[in-house]
Amino acid sequence: MRRIFSSMAGVLFLTLLACTTAEKKAVNFEDISSAEGLEKAGLQNDILMVYLYSDG
Amino acid sequence: MVFQDEEVGKYINQNFISLKINSRAGEGPALREKYKVSASPSVLFFSFDGMEIDRIVGFGGDRDGYLHTIQDYTRGRNTLQDYLTHLKNDPDDIDMIMKVAEKYNDRGDLQTAVAYYKQIPSLDPDDENGYRSEVQFQIAVYELVDHANVLPMNNLLKSSAESENLNRGFNRLLRYYSNQQDTLKVLETYEKAVAKLPDDADMLNGYAWYIFQHKIQSKYAQGIVLARHAVKIAPKADAIWDTLGQLLFADGQVQEAIDAMQKASDLAPDEPSYKENLEKYSKSLL
Numbered sequence: 001m002r003r004i005f006s007s008m009a010g011v012l013f014l015t016l017l018a019c020t021t022a023e024k025k026a027v028n029f030e031d032i033s034s035a036e037g038l039e040k041a042g043l044q045n046d047i048l049m050v051y052l053y054s055d056g
Numbered sequence: 057m058v059f060q061d062e063e064v065g066k067y068i069n070q071n072f073i074s075l076k077i078n079s080r081a082g083e084g085p086a087l088r089e090k091y092k093v094s095a096s097p098s099v100l101f102f103s104f105d106g107m108e109i110d111r112i113v114g115f116g117g118d119r120d121g122y123l124h125t126i127q128d129y130t131r132g133r134n135t136l137q138d139y140l141t142h143l144k145n146d147p148d149d150i151d152m153i154m155k156v157a158e159k160y161n162d163r164g165d166l167q168t169a170v171a172y173y174k175q176i177p178s179l180d181p182d183d184e185n186g187y188r189s190e191v192q193f194q195i196a197v198y199e200l201v202d203h204a205n206v207l208p209m210n211n212l213l214k215s216s217a218e219s220e221n222l223n224r225g226f227n228r229l230l231r232y233y234s235n236q237q238d239t240l241k242v243l244e245t246y247e248k249a250v251a252k253l254p255d256d257a258d259m260l261n262g263y264a265w266y267i268f269q270h271k272i273q274s275k276y277a278q279g280i281v282l283a284r285h286a287v288k289i290a291p292k293a294d295a296i297w298d299t300l301g302q303l304l305f306a307d308g309q310v311q312e313a314i315d316a317m318q319k320a321s322d323l324a325p326d327e328p329s330y331k332e333n334l335e336k337y338s339k340s341l342l
Contacts, residue, residue, distance in 0.1 A: 027059040027068045029076030047101055049072035052079040054096030
């Protein structure tokens with residue numbers, strides 16, 4: 001997984017399946033581990049929001 | 057938590073692809089370093105081509121303001137690029153220069169931020185916009201962080217009377233010396249800090265805790281005095297009662313330590329470490 005973060009494009013590639021969240025009440029964050037094998041299609045008009053949190 | 061808010065959630069889900077990353081685990085540290093993320097939580101917004109649109113550092117509890125900022129970013133308003141465009145049209149707009157500097161500061165690009173901060177004194181020699189203090193502070197931070205030059209920050213701390221500037225200035229210096237593991241300089245800085253900020257409970261507690269953590273036995277008595285004063289100022293701060301209890305126990309004052317730790321536990325009954333400490337202290341009396 002580490003190589004994926006070598007470029008922002010890699011980050012984008014990882015996040016694609018979050019596109020289907022439109023009607024959820026709270027923010028639906030994607031778990032990075034579930035994003036493997038996604039296609040890049042459908043990203044071109046979207047803004048990626050990356051929430052960096054700390055658990056300790 | 058703002059992301060649990062229904063209106064905020066709906067807006068974000070309709071407008072963004074959202075990703076949540078622990079900045080301390082997995083790929084988080086690499087991402088944090090790459091984008092110079094200085095605080096958690098931070099939220100970064102990227103366009104489809106991977107360019108950063110803007111970011112929000114921290115969350116101050118203002119839900120409406122947070123939503124407003126996110127809505128602005130969606131529309132390309134109040135972003136760094138937006139401000140730079142304004143500045144191109146009016147290069148002497150002091151408020152806009154300050155906003156651009158703050159944007160670069162948020163991005164961890166202190167060098168570019170300071171280039172903007174440094175424009176302000178000559179454009180506003182009489183400080184009519186009121187940025188002088190902040191500009192001086194940010195330049196001092198830059199000298200400290202990027203050039204290991206402590207002089208501007210020390211000069212600022214000597215001349216400043218504003219408690220907010222003093223608090224964050226001393227904390228910057230303390231972090232700098234702590235990172236260098238220069239215990240003597242940390243102690244010296246704490247001495248100056250508590251002399252200038254005698255009623256700053258967090259600063260007093262910080263010094264007392266440092267004494268305890270680093271087992272500086274020659275200063276236990278002073279640490280206890282500092283912590284006792286801190287709990288007078290902030291009697292509901294369980295963490296300060298904890299500091300007091302730990303120092304008292306380390307100093308051999310077991311019954312007093314139990315009393316202080318009991319206070320901490322009463323204030324935060326769900327904190328297991330307080331109960332563990334109480335048990336440990338009580339056993340030592342047997």
